[in-house]
Amino acid sequence: MTIYILRRLAYAILILLGVSFITYLLLYLIPADPARQLAGRSATPETIANIRAQLGLDLPFYQQYFQYLMNLLQGDLGRSYIQRTEVSALIGSRLSASSQLLVWGIGFELLIGISLGVLAALKRNTALDRGLMAFSFVGVSSPHFIASMLFLYLFAVHLEWFPLGGYGTTHHILLPAITLGILGSGWYSRMVRSSMIEALQQDFIRTAHSKGLTRVRVIFRHVLPNAIIPVIPMVGIDIGIFIGGLVVVESVFGWPGLGQLAWQAIQRVDIPVIVGVTMVSAVVIVLANLIADLLVPLVDPRINLEKS
Amino acid sequence: MTLKTRKSLFTSAIASLMFAAYVQAAEPKNGGDIIVTYQNDVATLDPAIGYDWQNWSMIKSLFDGLMDYDPGTTELRLDLAESYKLSEDGKTYTFKLRPGVKFHNGREMKAADVKYSLERTSNPNTKSPGAGFFSPIVGYDAVSQGETTELEGVKVVDDYTVSIELTAPNATFLHVMGLNFASIVPKEEVEKYGEDFGKNPVGTGAYELTDWTLGQKLVFEKNPEYFRSGVPYIDTITFEVGQEPLVALQRLERDEVDIAGDGIPPAKYLQFKNDPRFQDLMVTGDQLHTGYLTLNVTMPPLDNLKVRKAINMAINKDRIVRIINGRATPANQPLPPAMPGYDSDYEGYKFDPEGAKALLAEAGFADGFETELFVMNTDPQPRIAQAMQQDLANIGITANIKSLAQANVIAAGGVQDQAPMVWSGGMAWIADFPDPSNFWGPILGCDGAVPGGWNWAWYCNEELDAKGAKADAMAAADQQEARSELWGEVFTQAMADAPWVPIFNEQRVTVHSKRMGGEDALYVDPVHVPVNYDYIWVK
Numbered sequence: 001m002t003i004y005i006l007r008r009l010a011y012a013i014l015i016l017l018g019v020s021f022i023t024y025l026l027l028y029l030i031p032a033d034p035a036r037q038l039a040g041r042s043a044t045p046e047t048i049a050n051i052r053a054q055l056g057l058d059l060p061f062y063q064q065y066f067q068y069l070m071n072l073l074q075g076d077l078g079r080s081y082i083q084r085t086e087v088s089a090l091i092g093s094r095l096s097a098s099s100q101l102l103v104w105g106i107g108f109e110l111l112i113g114i115s116l117g118v119l120a121a122l123k124r125n126t127a128l129d130r131g132l133m134a135f136s137f138v139g140v141s142s143p144h145f146i147a148s149m150l151f152l153y154l155f156a157v158h159l160e161w162f163p164l165g166g167y168g169t170t171h172h173i174l175l176p177a178i179t180l181g182i183l184g185s186g187w188y189s190r191m192v193r194s195s196m197i198e199a200l201q202q203d204f205i206r207t208a209h210s211k212g213l214t215r216v217r218v219i220f221r222h223v224l225p226n227a228i229i230p231v232i233p234m235v236g237i238d239i240g241i242f243i244g245g246l247v248v249v250e251s252v253f254g255w256p257g258l259g260q261l262a263w264q265a266i267q268r269v270d271i272p273v274i275v276g277v278t279m280v281s282a283v284v285i286v287l288a289n290l291i292a293d294l295l296v297p298l299v300d301p302r303i304n305l306e307k308s
Numbered sequence: 309m310t311l312k313t314r315k316s317l318f319t320s321a322i323a324s325l326m327f328a329a330y331v332q333a334a335e336p337k338n339g340g341d342i343i344v345t346y347q348n349d350v351a352t353l354d355p356a357i358g359y360d361w362q363n364w365s366m367i368k369s370l371f372d373g374l375m376d377y378d379p380g381t382t383e384l385r386l387d388l389a390e391s392y393k394l395s396e397d398g399k400t401y402t403f404k405l406r407p408g409v410k411f412h413n414g415r416e417m418k419a420a421d422v423k424y425s426l427e428r429t430s431n432p433n434t435k436s437p438g439a440g441f442f443s444p445i446v447g448y449d450a451v452s453q454g455e456t457t458e459l460e461g462v463k464v465v466d467d468y469t470v471s472i473e474l475t476a477p478n479a480t481f482l483h484v485m486g487l488n489f490a491s492i493v494p495k496e497e498v499e500k501y502g503e504d505f506g507k508n509p510v511g512t513g514a515y516e517l518t519d520w521t522l523g524q525k526l527v528f529e530k531n532p533e534y535f536r537s538g539v540p541y542i543d544t545i546t547f548e549v550g551q552e553p554l555v556a557l558q559r560l561e562r563d564e565v566d567i568a569g570d571g572i573p574p575a576k577y578l579q580f581k582n583d584p585r586f587q588d589l590m591v592t593g594d595q596l597h598t599g600y601l602t603l604n605v606t607m608p609p610l611d612n613l614k615v616r617k618a619i620n621m622a623i624n625k626d627r628i629v630r631i632i633n634g635r636a637t638p639a640n641q642p643l644p645p646a647m648p649g650y651d652s653d654y655e656g657y658k659f660d661p662e663g664a665k666a667l668l669a670e671a672g673f674a675d676g677f678e679t680e681l682f683v684m685n686t687d688p689q690p691r692i693a694q695a696m697q698q699d700l701a702n703i704g705i706t707a708n709i710k711s712l713a714q715a716n717v718i719a720a721g722g723v724q725d726q727a728p729m730v731w732s733g734g735m736a737w738i739a740d741f742p743d744p745s746n747f748w749g750p751i752l753g754c755d756g757a758v759p760g761g762w763n764w765a766w767y768c769n770e771e772l773d774a775k776g777a778k779a780d781a782m783a784a785a786d787q788q789e790a791r792s793e794l795w796g797e798v799f800t801q802a803m804a805d806a807p808w809v810p811i812f813n814e815q816r817v818t819v820h821s822k823r824m825g826g827e828d829a830l831y832v833d834p835v836h837v838p839v840n841y842d843y844i845w846v847k
């Protein structure tokens with residue numbers, strides 16, 4: 001197990017290096033000049049050149065990237081070009097909000113996804129099954145921006161069940177979390193449905209039924225624990241997609257998290273912040289996948305990570 | 309007393325009461341807390357650095373400079389300066405400071421602070437986007453080149469007197485002293501916070517910052533020691549950031565928000581304008597803005613004057629104004645109507661597609677040609693570009709639209725042979741200060757026609773530059789009328805060369821809650837953009 005973890009951590013470092021390189025390269029290639037942006041419209045070419053030199057933007061790409069990596073190793077993510085403050089401070093101030101929304105959102109995804117998946121499997125090939133699967137299809141294919149605005153209008157403006165965006169209480173987190181939950185639940189409901197159908201056909205389920213166990217007991221004690229195993233690594237993979245959704249949902253709901261920070265930074269071409277948020281997101285995704293993979297053998301002893 | 313008399317008295321009494329109530333309502337009231345929302349987090353509150361329409365008036369409320377403007381107008385007035393004198397040669401301004409003005413940290417502001425502040429902004433290490441405005445001051449070049457940190461032309465005469473020597477008489481200098489970049493800051497606080505001064509601003513302004521929770525809110529509290537008596541009226545202003553503009557408007561309707569700082573998204577303007585719930589809450593005002601299409605005079609075939617004139621005649625500006633739901637007036641010259649020097653008799657190029665076709669044929673392009681039109685990629689700019697594209701297609705010109713992020717369009721415009729045409733919407737030009745010179749140098753003058761510059765037409769007419777310089781040297785009060793006329797000539801003569809197609813002068817819209825008081829002009833202040841927080845009040 002230790003070797004497996006060490007190997008995965010080594011891969012993680014390589015992945016993070018790759019992410020940092022690609023992000024840095026893409027932003028380097030954008031035909032926007034941060035020095036010019038900082039210098040403002042009244043600046044002379046000399047002032048712009050001076051700022052470019054101060055920021056090291058006149059250096060070749062490999063030198064800039066190497067310098068960035070060196071700073072990164074010391075925990076220095078640089079300073080925002082727009083907000084002129086430490087990127088680590090900006091990210092730090094928003095981590096808590098995003099973490100809360102991540103936990104609640106994934107929680108709702110699982111709750112809605114697993115419930116609908118179980119229901120669809122039990123009512124296989126009925127109108128309800130087809131309806132639920134259509135719902136999950138619509139959910140995963142809906143644009144986050146439109147769905148968020150729609151939910152906000154319906155539940156906050158029209159029905160007034162929730163506050164109109166904002167941050168601070170459980171009441172504030174519910175609507176963005178439910179929105180994320182509904183939009184992302186489709187992946188889980190489809191997966192749970194098929195693994196439930198597969199589990200329902202297993203011999204041990206027939207045995208459980210023949211032992212005289214009630215249907216509810218068979219489903220919750222025997223079918224669901226088996227059907228739910230693929231959901232755990234799925235959560236690891238889903239984190240990446242989920243963070244992509246956070247960028248839009250946080251912006252619409254006024255949720256002061258990393259997604260909103262990323263959205264503002266992209267709009268203003270604030271390169272250090274874009275790279276910083278990308279790196280932090282990459283770390284979260286890599287760690288989430290590692291944790292999810294480590295959890296699977298704990299839930300299902302038949303799976304041996306070392307051999308796999 | 310007859311019934312009629314009684315009725316009449318009763319009516320008069322009601323009318324008097326209503327008038328009294330109106331007068332009472334129109335009288336500014338002290339106190340109250342308000343909430344202002346913005347979508348983006350505030351970039352910085354460092355006056356040497358902040359340069360966007362969101363933080364501009366926030367900084368004005370936290371800091372003061374030597375000069376300012378009468379609330380809601382473009383009229384200069386004294387601010388931290390009690391008086392000033394201009395030397396006979398027109399090159400030296402001597403400012404007398406108000407005694408007893410205190411920074412938020414309790415220390416008295418003195419002449420040394422003025423010198424320090426101007427030198428800090430000029431210093432290239434500060435990376436101030438406004439440093440270039442101080443180039444008329446003697447010694448600026450040495451500071452900007454890093455040879456020294458002291459501006460030779462700025463001298464502390466005594467604690468309350470400072471003199472500023474310019475390299476040449478400059479009629480715009482008092483406006484420059486009214487810019488945020490010339491705000492007075494206390495050295496000890498700047499040194500204490502270093503690069504984080506923008507998050508911990510300390511000035512002499514009407515408000516002081518008491519809380520800034522990154523990504524969530526900023527709280528401004530009334531400065532009880534403010535040197536102007538009676539203002540500000542409001543006790544606390546909370547700026548909530550991260551609010552989607554449409555959500556902010558919904559919250560405003562529910563009285564949860566007092567000012568929706570981002571206004572109304574362009575696509576929703578008409579809907580809100582026609583919604584009776586918002587009609588009394590919307591304030592519309594002119595701003596010192598012109599939106600224009602640049603025609604790169606160095607790139608063939610736009611280097612041909614007849615082609616540029618034909619394009620000027622081909623664009624239907626009325627239709628473009630309709631695209632933005634009438635929130636602008638069509639323009640025929642670079643200067644906006646509210647700017648001194650605007651020539652109301654100038655007719656410009658009339659919309660005449662047939663005439664444009666004929667002119668194009670005369671220029672040797674009877675079959676038209678293919679070119680590119682660069683535009684910022686946020687609504688409504690691409691829609692405006694499409695309208696221009698159709699107009700150009702009508703005279704045979706195929707304009708391929710390049711819709712890019714703001715920074716990329718600016719970068720393309722700053723490369724001489726890259727962008728044949730740029731629609732300035734969302735980027736340029738709103739005047740930094742209400743003076744025609746600010747509409748010339750960076751965007752039409754030779755100084756701006758350099759790599760990385762803002763003169764995207766790459767138009768350089770040295771004769772007109774010289775005329776502009778002559779106008780700017782007319783600093784004496786009795787020369788101002790002649791100066792405005794001279795500037796007017798510069799712009800109309802430039803239009804003879806047709807480096808731009810002036811499209812429209814856009815208006816600004818602010819939405820506020822029912823309980824907000826104060827003249828409309830304060831909510832669309834042309835200088836304290838977007839809202840003059842020091843003078844508005846709660847009913």
